[in-house]
Amino acid sequence: MRKPDDIERLYLDFDGFFASVEQQADPRLRGRPVGVVPFAGTDRTAVIACSKEAKAAGVKNVMPIREAKQVCPDLILVPQKPDLYRRAHNALLCEIETVIAIDTAKSIDDLTCVLDESGQRDPELLAARIKTAIATNIGTYITSSIGFAANRQLAKIACKQGKEESRRLGSYGNGLAIWRPSDMPAPLLRVALKDIPGVGASMIGRLARNRVFTTAELYALEAKHMRKIWNNVNGERLWYALHGYAIQAPPQKRGMFGHGRVLPPEGRTIAGASEISRLLLTKAARRLRRENFYAGGVWLWLSVTDGSWMGKHHLAVVNDDQAILSALRSLWARVRRDYPRGVTIFRVGVTLYDLSPADERQIDMLDNDDADRRKWEKVNSAVDALNTRYSGTIVSLGEWKPPAGGHAGGKISYTRIPSAGTSGDGKLEDDDPGTRSG
Template identity: 55%
Template sequence: MRKPETIETLYLDFDGFFASVMQQAMPHLRGKPVGVIPFDTASAQYTTVIACSKEAKARGVQNVMRVPEARAICPDIVLVMQRPDLFRWAHGALLNEISCEIPIETVKSIDELCCTLTKSDIGDPQGLARRLKSFIAENIGPHITCSIGYAANRLLAKMACKMDKPNGVTIWRPEDMPRPLQDLPLTEVPGIGGRMEKRLAAAGVNQMEGLLDLQPKQARALWGNVTGERLWYALHGYALKAEPTGRGMYGHGRVLPPEWRNLDKAYDCARLLLIKAARRMRRDRFYTNRLWVWLDLRKGAWVQCRDIPSAHDDKAILSALDILWEKARDDLARHKIEIVRVGVTLSDLTPANARKRDLFHADDEDRQKWERLTADMDGLNRKFGKRVLSLGPLTPPPGGYAGGKIAYTRIPSAEDFW
């Protein structure tokens, strides 16, 4: 395994991305403590600040903080509803600016990316950082800033990137390691959360020094898989390539506004989310064999699944949803419930080129008809660049952007907003 003798990776993380994009697009928000929320301000007291500006963070507000708590800490916080379409546009524009200066190796999320350094970049990392920040400020806007980390590999560069936020540049050269790591808490290492921290503590590893002193096989045993061993090598400066991952599911979830927290409205939301998940699945040429529906209740949860033999058309998938929803009504309608969040997941995927045909379940004449009809609807929607046809009515919940959520590992496409 190769151990680089110089920095090889740049990791870039945009500072307070959602809030800073809103400030750049809306001048009246600039310089103010801003909190981005999922719903409009009429429902603000029931929701959470999903992202906040550097001004809000300086006042003690944190991401994923309940609005009443944020207002108690920062009474003049300005709450604005999320704009996933704007965030997606800004993401594309920023990638374009960066790629004009250095090729982007991997886009990690809506606000994080990494690049492999060229020889000239290795010789002047500060100059590269200045150019990138200058291009962003001049061509996108000065209110969107980024922090940059340099190191021998991606994991160390990501950790370095966090050291001088916002708008900082940190360089961890191999000859300086592991000194910059030694005073960091274990939870600063990507992949070590609260549960893993407790497991390490039970094994006598309470500080970074103890983690670094482990042997690779010991780390593997503590994690219970190869992840621990790979993490050990990455922390010790070895060059590791990310392992390829396969698609396991397609799904969407949505927190419901207060007036939608009943079975009828939750069904409308689930139906819309499911159609959008199925459309994404078809774009990637997969079939599903199982549908999951989950409801987060104010007290408890309801989760059920149903097998769907090798399906990808809207009719088969929505029919499975209707059957599961009748089960939900039977189980929940007798009780006074409040559905806080609804979600749907299409799992047990089969690539289209590996699909096994089944005369009785998946490929009778009726199923083939609905598959052709679904393909025609998808084609017309793509042609006009919006939703012009759907199987039955679609009723989006207040706040919009259902199915256009920006998850950590997924950046919505334009079609997700139809």
């Protein structure tokens, strides 16, 4: 495996992306503490993103609104706008592309680039050109931190450390860290173990049981030992990444399609939650068809008063709304049996899983419903074509009444790039691909 002798990767992370986009779009919010919330009109949810001013006052992401207002009484709560963030993401990428080609953008607020000779020779100039392009052509309120290193993993860690250093120096939004191979591993060894991507809370415990408590101790392990601790090849891959090898992540495979939503107070009944879940699952089914997959099961998850409820329903390898929504109705019938007196539901999630590519479909011989499936697939093809043509849900199987705000499934995404779908009021909004395996 090749080990670069110079920096080869740039990792860029936008600072407080969702709140900073709100400030850039609305001059009234600039310089003020801003907290982005799921929807307006209630203090019973959480701040899901906050501006640098709010962070300076002690507000944190995923902090209950009431607690955030106690910490920062002047906090301005702004309902999320998924389509605004998607459009900002696309505009920012266009500006960055005028300076350097983007290699990968795996989420809405970060990206990586492969450096050419000029970028390797003068990374400070390259970073300045990127930030100038954004400030000049989009605005000064959307800022970024940038890390340079031999591979993506190290560049990502460097970026985070550069952001933290800029915050300590009082220049938040101007983070920059350059980790040349000749300087390694000294800057890496100063990083806390919990700040290494791939080392989560459960892995911290597993490493502790193997007497590994610091990044220096992790770095000193052998590759095979890390593979044994992780119990898979990811441990060994991490070893090579931390030691500066040019390692690429394997291509991800689609594992499922899904949506989740925190429910507004008026929608926290079984009836309200089931209606919203129907809209979410319809959106997931549209993406399933658009990406040429069939599903073999539906999963319903609820966050309820006393914990959670989960249920799965087998599908006969389908992708049409009639079959998928029929399975969802069966799952809700189970919910009603389990909670005959009703239950308060705070969050609902739906997922289509056990995927089959359209050209690899395996039909159960005992189902004998191919004729019905073909009929409903033709119906859905016509419906999808109409909705796509008019950029809105003008035809649907059953009534289409999105909750307040018009977003059936639109939400802030921290781990993926949203794509344009359609909402019930004719606006474009985010689609949530759900969890991917690989």
